[in-house]
Amino acid sequence: MKKLLFVIFLLTLVSTNQLLAQNNSMDNKIEEIIKQLTLKEKLDMCHAQSKFSSKGVARLGIPEIWMSDGPHGVRAEIAWDNWEHAGWTNDSCTAFPALTCLAATFNPKLSYKYGKAIGEEARYRKKDILLGPGVNIYRTPLNGRNFEYMGEDPYLASKMVVPYIHGVQENGVAACVKHYVLNNQEHWRDHINVELSDRALHEIYLPAFKAAVQEGKVWSIMGAYNQVRGQYCCHNDFLVNKILKGDWKFDGVLVTDWGATHDTKEAALNGLDIEMGTGTDGLTSSLKNAYDNYFMANPLLKMIQSGEIEESVIDEKVERILRLMFRTNMDTSRPLGSMNSQEHFDVARKIAQEGIVLLKNKNKFFPIDPEKVQTIAVIGENATKMMTKGGGSSELKTIHEISPLEGIQKRFKNAKIIHAMGYSSGPSAYGRVIDSKLNADSLKNAALEIASKADIVLFLGGLNKNHHQDCEGDDRKHFSLPFGQDDLISEIVKINKNTAVILVSGNAVEIPWVDQVKGIVQTWYLGSEAGRAIADILSGDVNPSGKLPFSFPVKLEDNAAHSFDELSYPGDGTNQEYKEDILVGYRWHDTKNIKPLYAFGYGLSYTSFMISKAESDKTSYKKDDIITVSCEIENTGKEKGAEVIQIYVNDVQSSVLRPFKELKAFKKVLLNAGEETTVSLQIPAKDLAFFDDSIMDWKLEEGQFKLLIGVSSKEIKETLLIEVK
CATH class of the missing domain: 3.40.50.1700 (Glycoside hydrolase family 3 C-terminal domain)
Structure with missing residues (x-):
């Protein structure tokens, strides 16, 4: 046994050293390339040259970056300088279910298959960045873009987005998680300024993006249109420099949403890497010069030449762009991809089946x-x-x-x-x-x-x-x-x-x-x-085995965002305040005791299930422990079917307001008629913490917690009591 462990240790060490060597080699190559670039060539890499591409450097063999809209399929080719279809005859794709459906599967394994299939299609179409998936939180049922996202719960979205990213990026195509952050409505999206607490930001709206960066290792992020605390998201010092690239150590590329850049100096200093879709010149006065008028083109060039901004600021952006290229279009080992295969149609059908x-x-x-x-x-x-x-x-x-x-x-x-x-x-x-x-x-x-x-x-x-x-x-x-x-x-x-x-x-x-x-x-x-x-x-x-990834309120006023005044939704035209704070979706319904029509996590089956004998491995835990919960589940009906076991956590006594329950684990289980099995789920004890804005960090308080095991946020079958010390 010791010999086996030693071998595993050596293999891990070799693998780690190889990875470090590869990274060092890549960094050295990037450093050498940057030395050979002119300032104009660097800036050209930081903004669009067409609707969906940015420039390479032909004299050095550095390719262009080509992007495509997703996240449910690879969009048809768009013309160079307008939004008309290019008229190709070979750009039809497999259309996958919208991401609300994917979230409703509660099945991370399917999310990986989704990402792998759509990544293969993007690769075959010679795309380097796929603009998706979206993980903005479902705050209001009126949001016109909710169908592109993964529901109202940050834990569910986090667990579903990571395998999607892995699947896409295995093909040498960068996933581009969007829209960072708080783009939770389309009305006035291009300018509305969102005000909210740090708790709501960190507990509800950031977790899926954080998981995408730290667990998914995503290669690109798309900034949102809106403002947060008075600064546009695509060049927001707090969101980008402090959180995304500082706290989370994101080493990829921040891409604007199309036309979401508003200021040259902020864009340069606050972490924007590639500017797309800006209407600075409107593409009307001169197609030849249009892209040179982008905020990060000639205006930025003048600022650097005058000494107002250091050229090293641009070098850091180019370094990120080149790193993305070495992972995508300058990676000679990436696969070729495939398009409209029966396998892709089968994946699309399977996701649809499990999401209904x-x-x-x-x-x-x-x-x-x-x-x-x-x-x-x-x-x-x-x-x-x-x-x-x-x-x-x-x-x-x-x-x-x-x-x-x-x-x-x-x-x-x-x-x-x-x-x-x-x-x-x-x-x-x-x-x-x-x-x-x-x-x-x-x-x-x-x-x-x-x-x-x-x-x-x-x-x-x-x-x-x-x-x-x-x-x-x-x-x-x-x-x-x-x-x-x-x-x-x-x-x-x-x-x-x-x-x-x-x-x-x-x-x-x-x-x-x-x-x-x-x-x-x-x-x-x-x-x-x-x-x-x-x-x-x-x-x-x-x-059917799908579960709702968001709550169905009886009436609109039962939704948290709509239970306050217009400043909460849609805002006053300039500002908007998230007055429900952390109580989004089922957190609002359960904490305020407002019965939904259909609860988060709810979904019927043609068979029936019984959950019993729930127990935890211990009754007392420390911060670094893993809480293991097991239970028996039996298919008591006459049909083969799947159930989603969901574990919610209730903080019995807290120093701050907490939701009555929060999802912390789930597992989809497929059983034949009459079959019974034991299911085990794990929750890191540190995940029971809340974000304490007085110290701007996560805080886990001592005390009792209830583990609520059920099949929706409203249908709790078993309850366990544990203590955290």
């Missing part, structure tokens, strides 16, 4: 037996509307998108499927709303007619990726469903009681008809394999 959440299933309405049902009325525009096209920068040109209607038709081929549009959202247009020209009454009457002829009705509703819905650029205007869907559902139920609603959205919505329908399924934006995955769940071919 069954919210209601009265009298076991689901699954629907394909051999017994005779007539299915599929009602709703979302049954046929392509969801990959809208949404802003996440729009995709996918090789195929199986609609829900097509998926249902193929799986229930023995049934008569009749479809009516029911409602119309109008054409998709980024940045504006175009009203539908179709007659709403005619659409409604046609839907009611087919509802009366069917055995069951499946209403495909929700939101879509048009402006003022789930779309970049602005927020939703209302919490309710648009285009008269609520009234239509109520009318349909009067005609046919066997009605279920399939929600397609990236956000929680108001559900006034919750007691009227037999079933509700939350299906997200599922990408290329959407229809197949939905049919897999509806038919029972796959047992």
